[in-house]
Amino acid sequence: MRIVFWGSSDFSLPALETLAQEGWVCGVVTNPDKPYGRGMHELHKTPVKIWAESHHMCCLQPTKLKDEVFLHTLRSLEADLFVVVSYGRILPPEVLIIPPKGSINLHASLLPKYRGASPIQAALLNGDTETGNTIQYLSESLDCGDIILQSHVPIDPHDTYPSLAHTLAIDGAKLLREAILAIQEGKASRIPQDHNHATYAPIITREDGHVDFTTLSAEEIERRYRAYQPWPGIFATYHQGKHPLSVHFTAIEKDSQQGKPGTILQADKHALIVACKQHSLRLLKLKPAGKKEIDHRGFINGYRPCVGKPF
Helix, strand or coil: CCEEEEECCHHHHHHHHHHHHCCCEEEEECCCCEEECHHHCEEECCHHHHHHHHCCCCEECCCCCCCHHHHHHHHHCCCCEEEEECCCCCCCHHHHCCCCCCEEEEECCCCCCCEECCHHHHHHHCCCCEEEEEEEECCCCCCCCCEEEEEEEECCCCCCHHHHHHHHHHHHHHHHHHHHHHHHCCCCCCECCCHHHCCEECCCCHHHHECCCCCCCHHHHHHHHHHCCCCCCCEEEECCCCCCEEEEEEEEEEECCCCCCCEEEEECCCCEEEECCCCEEEEEEEEECCCCCEEHHHHHHHHCCCCCCEC
């Protein structure tokens, strides 16, 4: 079995390494390097490109997936199968028709639930106790392909995006290997998805991390805190003083106290607690915009929050 692997993020790596150990990978496709740093003179390579270079593997980085030179090079690899894991772009029909055994994708949800770009975050945001992985055949519509295999993965109450993504990536690599063996033997299932039960997990933006204590419960904010690590994090606007200040919350705990939503319930050496729509939150560590992270006592000393006032 000859496979071209398509991936970009850290989530891709366990699957890539598993397939490479089987001797299946004949090339990888990943996103182009991105400029970063002061003056944008440095280039950031994807984790998949770094892996490919260290393993002396053919690595393609097309800017346009319909480019004829890229398509010619892709065909020359003579792959039997394309495998897509967290690549970040939709493969066009011109690409999908190339491999004789088709193209498959590892998606970190139990499709048709949470189609789209952020299925792991969606599971955490919604307070799910279980999620999973799906191996599907790729189709021209996003995450609508026939299902080959699925696995169920429990969500720990303390899971954050990084911890749950790591668990799903390891599980997904094993499931992917199983699916490829079934394809190789001609025994792979093709189970159509029930589109009537589809839900979607859209691309996350920075503003998704903004929390309003007056409209969200402590439980809802805590879920956002777990889902949006490391980016965009959660933050609110602190209104005391002459100018509003954006403050990220880098460590929080739920508290059972009740009070007027959005107001400060406690601000002393023991705790900084803000009332939410339901219950409250202890703000353990905070990072004011443009400043270093500080604990609640440092914030109280520097910004003088007052009990009974809005945060």
